[in-house]
Amino acid sequence: MNSPKTDSTTTSAPARPRTCVRYERISKSFGAQPVLREVDLVVDGGTTCLIGPSGSGKSTLLRCTNLLERPDSGRVLVGTEAITDPGADVDRIRTRVGMVFQKFHLFPHHNVLDNITLALRHVRHLDREQAVAVARRQLDAVGLADFAERRPTQLSGGQQQRVAIARSLAMDPEVMLFDEATSALDPELVKGVLAVLRDLAAQGMTMIVVTHEMRFAREVANQVAFLDRGRLLEAAPPDEFFDSPRSERLRAFLNEVL
Amino acid sequence: MSQFWNTFFNLPIILQTLPSLLREGLLNTVILAVLSSIVGVVIGLLAAVGLMSGWRWVRFPCRVYVDILRGLPHILSIYLIGQGLPLAGLTLFGNWTYGYAALAIGLVEASYMAEIFRSGFQGVEPGVVEAARSLGLSHLKTLRLIVFPVGLRRVLPALTGQFILVIKSTALVYLLGLSTGQREMFAVAQDSAVNNASISPLVAAGVLYLAITIPLTYAVNAWDRRLRDGRPTTRAVPAPIAEAV
Numbered sequence: 001m002n003s004p005k006t007d008s009t010t011t012s013a014p015a016r017p018r019t020c021v022r023y024e025r026i027s028k029s030f031g032a033q034p035v036l037r038e039v040d041l042v043v044d045g046g047t048t049c050l051i052g053p054s055g056s057g058k059s060t061l062l063r064c065t066n067l068l069e070r071p072d073s074g075r076v077l078v079g080t081e082a083i084t085d086p087g088a089d090v091d092r093i094r095t096r097v098g099m100v101f102q103k104f105h106l107f108p109h110h111n112v113l114d115n116i117t118l119a120l121r122h123v124r125h126l127d128r129e130q131a132v133a134v135a136r137r138q139l140d141a142v143g144l145a146d147f148a149e150r151r152p153t154q155l156s157g158g159q160q161q162r163v164a165i166a167r168s169l170a171m172d173p174e175v176m177l178f179d180e181a182t183s184a185l186d187p188e189l190v191k192g193v194l195a196v197l198r199d200l201a202a203q204g205m206t207m208i209v210v211t212h213e214m215r216f217a218r219e220v221a222n223q224v225a226f227l228d229r230g231r232l233l234e235a236a237p238p239d240e241f242f243d244s245p246r247s248e249r250l251r252a253f254l255n256e257v258l
Numbered sequence: 259m260s261q262f263w264n265t266f267f268n269l270p271i272i273l274q275t276l277p278s279l280l281r282e283g284l285l286n287t288v289i290l291a292v293l294s295s296i297v298g299v300v301i302g303l304l305a306a307v308g309l310m311s312g313w314r315w316v317r318f319p320c321r322v323y324v325d326i327l328r329g330l331p332h333i334l335s336i337y338l339i340g341q342g343l344p345l346a347g348l349t350l351f352g353n354w355t356y357g358y359a360a361l362a363i364g365l366v367e368a369s370y371m372a373e374i375f376r377s378g379f380q381g382v383e384p385g386v387v388e389a390a391r392s393l394g395l396s397h398l399k400t401l402r403l404i405v406f407p408v409g410l411r412r413v414l415p416a417l418t419g420q421f422i423l424v425i426k427s428t429a430l431v432y433l434l435g436l437s438t439g440q441r442e443m444f445a446v447a448q449d450s451a452v453n454n455a456s457i458s459p460l461v462a463a464g465v466l467y468l469a470i471t472i473p474l475t476y477a478v479n480a481w482d483r484r485l486r487d488g489r490p491t492t493r494a495v496p497a498p499i500a501e502a503v
Contacts, residue, residue: 094394095393095394097392098392099389103385105385106386106389107404107408108408119395123393168393171394
């Protein structure tokens, strides 16, 4: 809230402040199993796609961004703030970083509108009327203005995911994280969700996207990063990344998925 | 056959007992059940949060409390708490047996409710909790706004069962020796049964217990269905796919 960069009014004006996310030598193990090994990555605005085989650590790296996973060592910086520092105000930094999950995770006891207003009211401390206004605007932006009173269980997967996106965007974050946001969707529903992501990218939102959608990565990303067995092997602009991969591992991976 | 009928359904004796059964017994049963339930829910919630605590020195005493009170016969716990506390000089409620009775039942019920609450809270999808945290909600706000309401809905049926047990447990405070005016339904019926050398007053009390417990079950089930569907009637629209558990 005392971040000078955010203007608390949620507008869809294309001029967004650019926030840099920096991962410095991130290592993380689950028990004896190392999942990230000294990963360095800079996301300087724009859209970065994280790709790699399952178990490569891409989701874990993403979850380190807002400290849903705490790295064993290394630092994560959101703008100038290190969320991994012992004294960091994690809850406040999290309000600057929105996250969308593979399985949506809407609040099952609230309707669509209240899913979106909950954090606005209890974190941003907006009154109900203001929160509802913001929520309706966000629902409209994802094409679900008519679904405000529905329960999450009454929506399709694609609709639920768009509500989840609206819920995150309502907080007016500087950075958005997408953790395989289309993987749980039926193929015909993927398009609508990717369209929302494209819009956001066009507005200049800083986005970090774990995805299996290679076409999306090529068309939308400014940077594509490849993780394999916990190591970041390559990070490059999409043309370079897809057309002239340097590592043998990436070449083999791209051969399999393309 | 008429001997059978007179044993269980002796109408004159039932009618003679009925006024005090309703005025004194039913009233006290309801008051005791409500007081004990409040104690049970409050302490049960605290113990449930304690059981989920990351701190061993919080978790451990809660575990011990729950294990002991769930492991003892109710009648024993009610004697120990209801008679033991005043005897030991812990006269929290002075000579007011009623207070000890409510506390005793409440403490026993809390141990069961703690486990019910805990199972409900821990059954809340971790991803939903992560979604809340990722929006910047603090740990406490996430508990209050997400984990409690979602978890409680999941355990509503189990909780109803527990409230019914509370109502039935109030009969056990008979053991603590309530004075006239403080007697709950079972005590009233039992006294009358002894005086009249008839089982019939107990049958009447039984009917009254059922008159509370059975409607309660149905009321909560209806409420539960309504919460699941998110709308007051289930008729108009076919229920959506049941919430995946």
